[in-house]
Amino acid sequence: MKLFNNLKASSIEKNQGEAHWQAPSNIALIKYWGKRELQLPSNPSLSFSLSKCLTQTKVKYSFDQKQNKIAYTLISQDIKSNAKMNKFFNILAELFPKLHHFSFEIETQNTFPHSVGIASSASGYAALSLSLLSCLHEAFGVEEDENFFKKASSIARIGSGSACRSLLGGFSLWGKNKYVPQSSDEYSVGIDDIHQDFRELNNLICIVDKEPKKVSSSQGHELMNQHPFKVQRFSQAYENLNSLLSILRTGDWRSFAGIVENEALTLHALMMSSDSPYLLMTADTLKAIEVVKSYQKQDHYLAYTMDAGPNLHIFYHPQKCKVIDKLKAELKERIEDCDFIEDKIGSGARKL
Numbered sequence: 001m002k003l004f005n006n007l008k009a010s011s012i013e014k015n016q017g018e019a020h021w022q023a024p025s026n027i028a029l030i031k032y033w034g035k036r037e038l039q040l041p042s043n044p045s046l047s048f049s050l051s052k053c054l055t056q057t058k059v060k061y062s063f064d065q066k067q068n069k070i071a072y073t074l075i076s077q078d079i080k081s082n083a084k085m086n087k088f089f090n091i092l093a094e095l096f097p098k099l100h101h102f103s104f105e106i107e108t109q110n111t112f113p114h115s116v117g118i119a120s121s122a123s124g125y126a127a128l129s130l131s132l133l134s135c136l137h138e139a140f141g142v143e144e145d146e147n148f149f150k151k152a153s154s155i156a157r158i159g160s161g162s163a164c165r166s167l168l169g170g171f172s173l174w175g176k177n178k179y180v181p182q183s184s185d186e187y188s189v190g191i192d193d194i195h196q197d198f199r200e201l202n203n204l205i206c207i208v209d210k211e212p213k214k215v216s217s218s219q220g221h222e223l224m225n226q227h228p229f230k231v232q233r234f235s236q237a238y239e240n241l242n243s244l245l246s247i248l249r250t251g252d253w254r255s256f257a258g259i260v261e262n263e264a265l266t267l268h269a270l271m272m273s274s275d276s277p278y279l280l281m282t283a284d285t286l287k288a289i290e291v292v293k294s295y296q297k298q299d300h301y302l303a304y305t306m307d308a309g310p311n312l313h314i315f316y317h318p319q320k321c322k323v324i325d326k327l328k329a330e331l332k333e334r335i336e337d338c339d340f341i342e343d344k345i346g347s348g349a350r351k352l
């Protein structure tokens, strides 16, 4: 990673310090589903950052020249030391061997409840990567330059692919493609040419099931390697991206709904049609989709997507969509224990 050359060339200046960042969760419109090598995506994906679903992470570091294995401790409940996190730190230290002289103490919290089925890995790895990178800049006396977010994004990607899209405000694109020349497989880039309507998107998260998911995203990505429809899926994602980029410029809501709903249903269809098929939708997911589709007939400023889970993300325009209160009431009525998180497009990560 050439981006890190200035850190690699520097020597230690400060043995102890800390950094504190918050980063948002994001919701994908074009889905990342399938990966290769070191967390490089099989197709480009596009998402936007949320405003209220955030992770705040404080990292304290200490440097000891005599220490020769990277060490970290977690001192909060919202994050668990697990195989994924051990792998993350080990890969970072392989890429940047000076990290073996560092110990990190990590304190982290989410602004959204733990058990509502909202994945915290994107915001979690984004906030952790930003804080780790700030610590390294401080330790080596290197200025945080204009490439700081790109570097943090490529570190976050190693923790969790979608986390690399959880740094910038507004829309982020990850994955090299011919439509956006500055795009990269290693980090996300911002998409700025966006119609006013889509700069104001609201995202009502409709929680129909709070259980942790039974098949992880990592297992789902793995299944794409042998998937019978993988070639078609990867080329479809490029086509959908191309269409969506122009829809986002022109503000065409009907076409927006067409693409994002197609991506959501394709994601779930890929799970259902893999060699080890599985279902993450529930009967309540289908009810919720039915309700959204019926209101969409009256009011087209409305669309939905899904992550790799049973909950629905409902997009609407805060002023133009007139049916949202009725829609919510009907979802509450038809789905037992249905909960909402009201969120919207956000302004990205920031230092605390």
Ligand code: DP6
Binding pocket: 027, 028, 030, 031, 032, 033, 039, 045, 121, 159, 160, 161, 162, 163, 217, 218, 221, 267, 307, 308
């Ligand atoms: C369905 O980023 O959670 O949310 O890279 O294995 O950590 P790992 O997977 P992850 O996959 C997210 C998949 C998705 C679609 C998306 O966000 O693009």
